[in-house]
Amino acid sequence: xxxxxxxxxxxxxxxxxxxxxxxxxxxxxxxxxxxxxxxxxxxxxxxxxxxxxxxxxxxxxxxxxxxxxxxxxxxxxxxxxxxxxxxxxxxxxxxxxxxxxx
Amino acid sequence: xxxxxxxxxxxxxxxxxxxxxxxxxxxxxxxxxxxxxxxxxxxxxxxxxxxxxxxxxxxxxxxxxxxxxxxxxxxxxxxxxxxxxxxxxxxxxxxxxxxxxxxxxxxxxxxxxxxxxxxxxxxxxxxxxxxxxxxxxxxxxxxxxxxxxxxxxxxxxxxxxxxxxxxxxxxxxxxxxxxxxxxxxxxxxxxxxxxxxxxxxxxxxxxxxxxxxxxxxxxxxxxxxxxxxxxxxxxxxxxxxxxxxxxxxxxxxxxxxxxxxxxxxxxxxxxxxxxxxxxxxxxxxxxxxxxxxxxxxxxxxxxxxxxxxxxxxxxxxxxxxxxxxxxxxxxxxxxxxxxxxxxxxxxxxxxxxxxxxxxxxxxxxxxxxxxxxxxxxxxxxxxxxxxxxxxxxxxxxxxxxxxxxxxxxxxxxxxxxxxxxxxxxxxxxxxxxxxxxxxxxxxxxxxxxxxxxxxxxxxxxxxxxxxxxxxxxxxxxxxxxxxxxxxxxxxxxxxxxxxxxxxxxxxxxxxxxxxxxxxxxxxxxxxxxxxxxxxxxxxxxxxxxxxxxxxxxxxxxxxxxxxxxxxxxxxxxxxxxxxxxxxxxxxxxxxxxxxxxxxxxxxxxxxxxxxxxxxxxxxxxxxxxxxxxxxxxxxxxxxxxxxxxxxxxxxxxxxxxxxxxxxxxxxxxxxxxxxxxxxxxxxxxxxxxxxxxxxxxxxxxxxxxxxxxxx
Amino acid sequence: xxxxxxxxxxxxxxxxxxxxxxxxxxxxxxxxxxxxxxxxxxxxxxxxxxxxxxxxxxxxxxxxxxxxxxxxxxxxxxxxxxxxxxxxxxxxxxxxxxxxxxxxxxxxxxxxxxxxxxxxxxxxxxxxxxxxxxxxxxxxxxxxxxxxxxxxxxxxxxxxxxxxxxxxx
Numbered sequence: 003x004x005x006x007x008x009x010x011x012x013x014x015x016x017x018x019x020x021x022x023x024x025x026x027x028x029x030x031x032x033x034x035x036x037x038x039x040x041x042x043x044x045x046x047x048x049x050x051x052x053x054x055x056x057x058x059x060x061x062x063x064x065x066x067x068x069x070x071x072x073x074x075x076x077x078x079x080x081x082x083x084x085x086x087x088x089x090x091x092x093x094x095x096x097x098x099x100x101x102x103x104x
Numbered sequence: 105x106x107x108x109x110x111x112x113x114x115x116x117x118x119x120x121x122x123x124x125x126x127x128x129x130x131x132x133x134x135x136x137x138x139x140x141x142x143x144x145x146x147x148x149x150x151x152x153x154x155x156x157x158x159x160x161x162x163x164x165x166x167x168x169x170x171x172x173x174x175x176x177x178x179x180x181x182x183x184x185x186x187x188x189x190x191x192x193x194x195x196x197x198x199x200x201x202x203x204x205x206x207x208x209x210x211x212x213x214x215x216x217x218x219x220x221x222x223x224x225x226x227x228x229x230x231x232x233x234x235x236x237x238x239x240x241x242x243x244x245x246x247x248x249x250x251x252x253x254x255x256x257x258x259x260x261x262x263x264x265x266x267x268x269x270x271x272x273x274x275x276x277x278x279x280x281x282x283x284x285x286x287x288x289x290x291x292x293x294x295x296x297x298x299x300x301x302x303x304x305x306x307x308x309x310x311x312x313x314x315x316x317x318x319x320x321x322x323x324x325x326x327x328x329x330x331x332x333x334x335x336x337x338x339x340x341x342x343x344x345x346x347x348x349x350x351x352x353x354x355x356x357x358x359x360x361x362x363x364x365x366x367x368x369x370x371x372x373x374x375x376x377x378x379x380x381x382x383x384x385x386x387x388x389x390x391x392x393x394x395x396x397x398x399x400x401x402x403x404x405x406x407x408x409x410x411x412x413x414x415x416x417x418x419x420x421x422x423x424x425x426x427x428x429x430x431x432x433x434x435x436x437x438x439x440x441x442x443x444x445x446x447x448x449x450x451x452x453x454x455x456x457x458x459x460x461x462x463x464x465x466x467x468x469x470x471x472x473x474x475x476x477x478x479x480x481x482x483x484x485x486x487x488x489x490x491x492x493x494x495x496x497x498x499x500x501x502x503x504x505x506x507x508x509x510x511x512x513x514x515x516x517x518x519x520x521x522x523x524x525x526x527x528x529x530x531x532x533x534x535x536x537x538x539x540x541x542x543x544x545x546x547x548x549x550x551x552x553x554x555x556x557x558x559x560x561x562x563x564x565x566x567x568x569x570x571x572x573x574x575x576x577x578x579x580x581x582x583x584x585x586x587x588x589x590x591x592x593x594x595x596x597x598x599x600x601x602x603x604x605x606x607x608x609x610x611x612x613x614x615x616x617x618x619x620x621x622x623x624x625x626x627x628x629x630x631x632x633x634x635x636x637x638x639x640x641x642x643x644x645x646x647x648x649x650x651x652x653x654x655x656x657x658x659x660x661x662x663x664x665x666x667x668x669x670x671x672x673x674x675x676x677x678x679x680x681x682x683x684x685x686x687x688x689x690x691x692x693x694x695x696x697x698x699x700x701x702x703x704x705x706x707x708x709x710x711x712x713x714x715x716x717x718x719x720x721x722x723x724x725x726x727x728x729x730x731x732x733x734x735x736x737x738x739x740x741x742x743x744x745x746x747x748x749x750x751x752x753x754x755x756x757x758x759x760x761x762x763x764x765x766x767x768x769x770x771x772x773x774x775x776x777x778x779x780x781x782x783x784x785x786x787x788x789x790x791x792x793x794x795x796x797x798x799x800x801x802x803x804x805x806x807x808x809x810x811x812x813x814x815x
Numbered sequence: 816x817x818x819x820x821x822x823x824x825x826x827x828x829x830x831x832x833x834x835x836x837x838x839x840x841x842x843x844x845x846x847x848x849x850x851x852x853x854x855x856x857x858x859x860x861x862x863x864x865x866x867x868x869x870x871x872x873x874x875x876x877x878x879x880x881x882x883x884x885x886x887x888x889x890x891x892x893x894x895x896x897x898x899x900x901x902x903x904x905x906x907x908x909x910x911x912x913x914x915x916x917x918x919x920x921x922x923x924x925x926x927x928x929x930x931x932x933x934x935x936x937x938x939x940x941x942x943x944x945x946x947x948x949x950x951x952x953x954x955x956x957x958x959x960x961x962x963x964x965x966x967x968x969x970x971x972x973x974x975x976x977x978x979x980x981x982x983x984x
Binding site: 003004005006007008009010011012014015016017018019020021022023024025026027028029030031032034035036038039042045046049050052053054057058060061063064066067068070071072073074075076077078079081082083084085086088089094096097 | 817819820823824827830831834835837838843846847850853854857860861864865866868869872873876877880881884885887888889891892901902903904905906907909910911913914915917918921922925926930931932933934935936938939942944947948950951952957958961962965966968969971972973975976977979980982
Binding site for chain 3: 810
């Protein structure tokens with residue numbers, strides 16, 4: 003008898019932790035870790051809504067599947083970029099990659 | 105066509121000729137003179153037709169040919185202009201048309217039409233002759249005038265001015281014609297503008313007549329302000345004349361009519377070269393001889409007398425004005441005659457003679473001899489034109505001699521270089537003789553006798569001092585005329601040039617012959633009724649016809665033997681003495697009458713120069729030019745330049761630079777720069793900070809949406 | 816407190832603690848390992864929610880592929896074998912603040928929703944979620960198009976990643 007609100011609070015907390023990681027970590031890879039956490043929180047949210055709504059309407063899970071695919075694609079490309087930048091600039095510190103600075 | 109329409113058309117051909125020649129045919133000499141002579145001929149035909157119709161009308165003075173149109177709106181009324189042919193106009197048209205036509209024909213020959221162009225002739229200088237090869241050897245012949253067409257254009261304009269003046273029915277168009285003739289006299293006296301003497305003479309003529317014209321304009325304005333009209337028929341109505349005579353003008357005891365008349369008369373003093381404005385006429389001999397004939401015989405000076413005759417009803421209202429007129433006329437007649445005695449230039453003698461004869465006419469008007477003055481005007485036009493054209497013929501003959509000998513130092517116009525020309529130039533001689541006799545008043549056969557006699561008769565009857573003055577002047581006139589004829593034609597040639605003189609072509613001699621017919625015959629129309637033997641045979645047509653112009657027909661004088669005897673004595677005596685004295689005079693040193701102050705015209709030119717010309721020139725230079733124009737007006741203008749610059753500088757330094765350049769221009773640039781500089785710190789290049797910024801914004805918007813919009 | 820609630824709380828708290836360790840640990844490899852723990856916790860959450868397929872896919876894909884990928888990336892980007900040192904950037908406190916605000920905002924919105932206290936209905940026993948999911952993914956009346964587009968996306972990501980990270984030496 004878990005109320006839906008508990009799942010929603012849980013996913014909100016997970017999302018906020020991921021956000022904190024994205025905003026505060028120095029290492030670029032660590033930022034990507036934070037992004038992963040955020041995506042996972044979204045998936046939890048979707049699954050919770052599926053379960054607590056009409057179970058036969060499988061759209062919630064489909065959405066989550068698609069999110070999986072997108073997350074996978076995104077992380078692979080992101081890490082490839084980080085590696086490429088590391089090769090070029092010899093650093094993975096996000097603050098050092100400031101070529102868009104004025 | 106009705107007479108009125110024809111009258112309107114009379115001045116038209118000459119002005120058309122002027123425009124056509126000036127605009128189109130200036131290069132073609134033959135076409136130009138054809139247009140000119142053709143125009144004169146058309147005006148002549150028109151004038152003759154009008155004249156014939158006019159003399160057929162009973163009582164033309166009471167019922168003249170009139171036609172007028174509304175021309176200038178003046179408030180509720182109109183100023184009308186138009187044409188008027190009463191007896192005075194008709195006889196004036198007659199002599200003007202004839203003399204103008206003769207002068208036009210004469211000009212063709214005078215300016216050597218048909219001759220080759222000169223060797224080194226310039227426009228603006230008299231022609232000097234062309235060298236032609238003939239039978240193996242060269243000789244110099246007279247050359248055609250380079251500005252041939254221009255001459256015909258100008259005399260066409262001149263004729264237009266005169267015809268306009270004669271046919272006009274109001275003072276305004278009369279004045280217009282007057283001024284046009286003034287302009288043309290300037291243009292024609294200065295025709296050979298390359299000569300400084302001609303230029304100076306032209307300016308002198310214009311200036312002097314202008315002095316008279318200013319007073320005349322004042323008179324016209326005064327008349328208009330008092331009567332409200334300028335039309336002759338309205339001015340000379342009984343009531344208007346009475347009013348004008350009654351109101352005193354407040355100036356020196358003249359009545360209004362007298363003052364107006366005096367002012368208008370001063371215009372005539374200028375135009376007809378009466379003392380003291382006579383100085384321009386002798387100098388005007390610088391122009392070509394047809395011009396002298398036109399201006400000083402037929403038209404311009406006659407216009408002055410015509411104007412006074414026209415205004416006679418007005419002038420006769422005031423006795424003071426009339427006595428001034430008579431005095432000036434008589435004085436001028438004597439004064440000019442004395443100067444003519446000592447002149448050696450053939451044209452100058454005639455110039456002073458013109459002044460003197462005009463004095464006769466003015467004096468006649470001054471004593472009230474209306475018909476006599478008009479009669480003398482008519483006869484004088486004919487014989488003076490004849491004399492001038494004759495002198496031109498003489499000069500032409502002498503110039504032929506000068507070209508033959510090649511000695512250009514000889515003055516072809518000096519009478520002492522002439523002599524014996526009666527054999528070389530017979531037609532010229534006989535016509536000149538007739539003209540000279542007419543001028544002197546040779547009894548019975550010449551027109552001058554009849555007209556001069558009538559003036560003397562009137563003078564004797566009304567005003568004895570005038571009579572004596574005019575009689576002395578008549579004697580002097582006959583004397584200097586015979587002097588002129590003797591020196592020029594009689595005796596033997598005194599120089600080589602005179603020996604080689606030749607008669608002039610038919611275009612010049614034909615007008616002489618025609619004019620001499622009038623000089624002789626015209627007088628017989630005015631034989632007084634009570635003349636012994638001849639009087640009564642032929643009715644005094646002039647007296648009847650011209651006298652009808654006035655409201656009251658002037659009465660014919662009773663005959664008196666004294667004036668007749670006087671005129672016979674002075675005429676014949678003068679002629680005889682002149683011949684006797686000058687028969688054997690061969691050079692100017694032998695001439696006893698070459699008295700200094702006579703030769704130098706009583707030094708009037710010098711007096712005027714010192715009294716008027718030099719002060720005015722000084723005033724114009726120092727006061728008007730230096731002080732007023734350069735100092736004052738230029739000073740104001742010079743204020744504008746720096747002033748504008750000052751304003752410009754002020755605006756630039758106090759508004760443009762600080763406000764627009766610095767505050768707005770530089771200010772906005774600096775503000776943008778400053779804000780850019782301050783804001784650029786946002787762009788750190790660190791994506792985490794960008795994310796934070798985006799998140800903050802998102803949270804803010806989300807909060808606003810949640811709490812305010814969606815609540 | 817029912818059994819479901821206790822189980823949920825244990826799993827949730829554990830996952831959250833693991834997530835916190837992910838974002839705070841200095842050693843990146845440790846962070847990756849803690850990520851694996853978080854992902855496992857999420858998989859268990861899926862299982863509690865009767866989303867069995869999702870749970871398995873979570874483990875296989877996320878833990879089995881993505882986490883491994885992270886470890887590879889960490890390895891390939893190590894400089895002087897030194898992955899210690901400060902791992903938070905200068906303004907980490909502001910990030911923490913924002914995260915807290917975000918959490919607060921989300922919680923606020925959730926609590927304002929009317930259906931928030933709903934409890935789950937009973938799971939239908941004859942409902943085969945996996946085959947329904949399978950049908951939905953390939954059925955033209957359902958979600959075949961997103962499915963195909965996702966596959967295209969994966970191809971693009973694959974090609975892009977290879978190209979970006981290609982060592983041209």
